[in-house]
Amino acid sequence: MLQAARQGGAGVLGTLLSHWQGHAPREVILCQCGQRMRSRGRRRKGLVTTLGRVPFARSFYQCPPCSQGRFPDDERLDIVQTIYSPGVRRLMARAGSQSQFAQAAADLRCYAGLTLEAREIERVAEEVGHQVEQWLSAQQEQILQTVGTPAPAAASEAKFYISFDGTGVPVRKSELLGRRGKQADGSARTREAKLGCVFTQVGLDKEGYPQREPHSTTYVGAIESSTLFGWRLYTEALRRGLEQAHTVVVLTDGARYNRTIIQTHFHDAVHIVDLFHAYEHLTTLAQILWGQEAKAPKAWRDWLEAGDIGRLIRQAGKQLPASAKSKKSMRKQLRYFENNAPQMRYAEYREKKFFVGSGVVEAGCRTVIGERLKQSGMRWSVRGANAIIALRCCILSGRFEDFWASRTP
Ligand SMILES: [Zn+2]
Known part of the structure; x- marks a missing residue:
């Protein structure tokens, strides 16, 4: 029943698409160079949608001087240079981001009745990931432009x-x-x-x-x-x-x-x-001084919890390990506490x-x-x-x- 419903749906979608194309307002298609482009007839492509394959034909436009081409219908439907509908790309990107691509292909076959190559899922997921990056960096720019302007939202208590x-x-x-x-x-x-x-x-x-x-x-x-x-x-x-x-x-x-x-x-x-992390460094200090099984003395831990890092450094620094190598790693650990003391x-x-x-x-x-x-x-x-x-x-x-x-x- 589900199969039949999907097939029926794909048929309806095909009809809707050609209806939509037939009733689109006629407009002048311009090339990037500013010239008016000419229609070069219709080209077909099989579109993979969440309902299954849908045949699709759309007008191809070309620029006489520079021979650039455009498919305006593809642009309106967000299917430029892809046979996958936005709905299918969303599924591919999501599934491919959740698990390994072969696993994602098996999941999509089971959940959505779509038969897709793992390699295609990888390619599309990567492409969508880059588009997400572009979307984010465009937002970044916008956000940075508004820095310092009075905020509309009320100040937050959180x-x-x-x-x-x-x-x-x-x-x-x-x-x-x-x-x-x-x-x-x-x-x-x-x-x-x-x-x-x-x-x-x-x-x-x-x-x-x-x-x-x-x-x-x-x-x-x-x-x-x-x-x-x-x-x-x-x-x-x-x-x-x-x-x-x-x-x-x-x-x-x-x-x-x-x-x-x-x-x-x-x-x-x-x-x-x-x-x-501070505790880990404390344990490392103790291990340098007293061997692999050593734990930091209670007093050290209390000073750390109290944020009394100066005292911790003074007391721990009084202990001197035997070898030069140990002295060096000891100093490195003490430096960690010195550098970070104001944040502890x-x-x-x-x-x-x-x-x-x-x-x-x-x-x-x-x-x-x-x-x-x-x-x-x-x-x-x-x-x-x-x-x-x-x-x-x-x-x-x-x-x-x-x-x-x-x-x-
Ligand atoms: Zn041109």
Whole structure:
């Protein structure tokens, strides 16, 4: 019955399309060069729609001086240079962003009765991912133009959080030329994808801990330089209402490039270094001094929780490891605390009921990037990985429908 209904629907759609073409207002078709284009008759293409294949013929126009061609009906229907309708492309992009392309092909056959090659799903998902990127960067420009203009929305009472982190994505050898990595021989296997998230906090849960506003998290990410990523994150924060927020908190793991992004874009925010990363560094300190099984003394942990980093550094610094190598790594760990001390006033943050952990972005690294891009045997091109990251950020931020709506003339 479903098969028959789909076939019947495809027939109706074909009739509707030719009716729509027959009643379209006649207009002059111009070339990019400004010349009037001439009709060169109709050309056919089989259109793959969510109802199945629909035969479709449309007028082809050509420019006499420069011989450029155009299919105006394709432009109106958003099917330029593709046989897939927007509805099918949406399914292909979504399925391809959720699971491996072969799996996506099997899912679409089962859920939508569409028989599509895995390779086609890959190609279309990548294409749609790039269109999402273009849509986002056009919005970025618009948003940046309105910075500083009086905001129409009322100032928000919610606490506004920005958090970001990086995670390695396995890439093809050709994407790693000249890059140093963490492998034993100094080579690299991965490129770092940066992920940022913005969320808001209202009130506290029953135990008095800060509570994230449900569905308030949006994501941005890419394999790109920290400069470009800084602008990407900044415009996302602006879009979410950075300028209207009373309290802005930036949560990071304390890596160096973080500070540059914060100084450039989030100068007035409260910067907090993730407490759990700080704990890890504390444990590393203890291990350097007392061996692999060692844990940080209770006093150290209490000073960390209290945000008394000066005391922690003084006391821990009194211990001296034996070997020169250990001394060096000891100094490195102490430097981490020195550099980040102003962002480790944990007692004060707890009193103000701020989040002190970057768990949201770390979970994001797993769900947005890891689950799709870091499965065994995967080797991405940077271009392909960025397309899928763009799709996943868009979908998980609840903006995929907005993207498709923006394509409707
Ligand atoms: Zn022309």
